[in-house]
Amino acid sequence: MNYWLMKSEPTSFSIDDLIKRPKQTTPWDGVRNYQARNMMRDQMKIGDQAFFYNSNCDVPGILGTMEVVSESYPDPTQFDPESKYFDPKATPDKPIWFLVDLKFKEKFKQIISLEQLRKNPYLEDLIILRKGNRLSITPVTPKDWSFIIKLHC
DNA sequence: GCCAACGTTGGC
DNA sequence: GCCAACGTTGGC
Numbered sequence: 416m417n418y419w420l421m422k423s424e425p426t427s428f429s430i431d432d433l434i435k436r437p438k439q440t441t442p443w444d445g446v447r448n449y450q451a452r453n454m455m456r457d458q459m460k461i462g463d464q465a466f467f468y469n470s471n472c473d474v475p476g477i478l479g480t481m482e483v484v485s486e487s488y489p490d491p492t493q494f495d496p497e498s499k500y501f502d503p504k505a506t507p508d509k510p511i512w513f514l515v516d517l518k519f520k521e522k523f524k525q526i527i528s529l530e531q532l533r534k535n536p537y538l539e540d541l542i543i544l545r546k547g548n549r550l551s552i553t554p555v556t557p558k559d560w561s562f563i564i565k566l567h568c
Numbered sequence: 569g570c571c572a573a574c575g576t577t578g579g580c
Numbered sequence: 581g582c583c584a585a586c587g588t589t590g591g592c
Contacts, residue, residue, distance in 0.1 A: 471579085475579070547584070
């Protein structure tokens with residue numbers, strides 16, 4: 416099983432939005448970065464666990480956890496001219512962007528803030544803590560995953 | 569294939 | 581709002 420961290424801007428999609436979805440599940444659409452796409456398309460498996468992370472907001476940090484509940488499939492928004500994620504170069508025969516479905520698992524009683532994560536020398540290899548990191552989906556090692564899970568207890 | 573220009577991300 | 585870091589585009 417693999418572990419991930421997935422960023423979302425709370426103004427566009429919050430963890431409460433996820434909780435309100437039917438089956439508390441959402442397609443993780445709108446990713447338009449090849450590295451992030453490749454991870455969803457090639458590496459994510461049903462049962463993988465992911466942190467829900469808020470970026471670009473007052474208190475960036477990890478709010479809870481989710482689980483991957485589908486294989487990867489083409490992101491439907493790439494074919495929709497009305498969508499802001501529309502990609503004119505993509506066709507149903509040759510899709511460019513892929514996604515997986517994610518299901519809500521847990522919301523922490525308190526956010527684990529970016530500031531709090533930075534204070535732990537143990538997490539120095541966590542990708543989102545590296546300078547200049549902008550990738551919206553990053554892998555998390557099992558040891559970092561369990562360390563972070565324990566932080567909120 | 570190089571690389572300058574431009575656009576985006578995201579913490580601060 | 582600033583700006584560093586990074587990704588993408590497109591001329592050559």
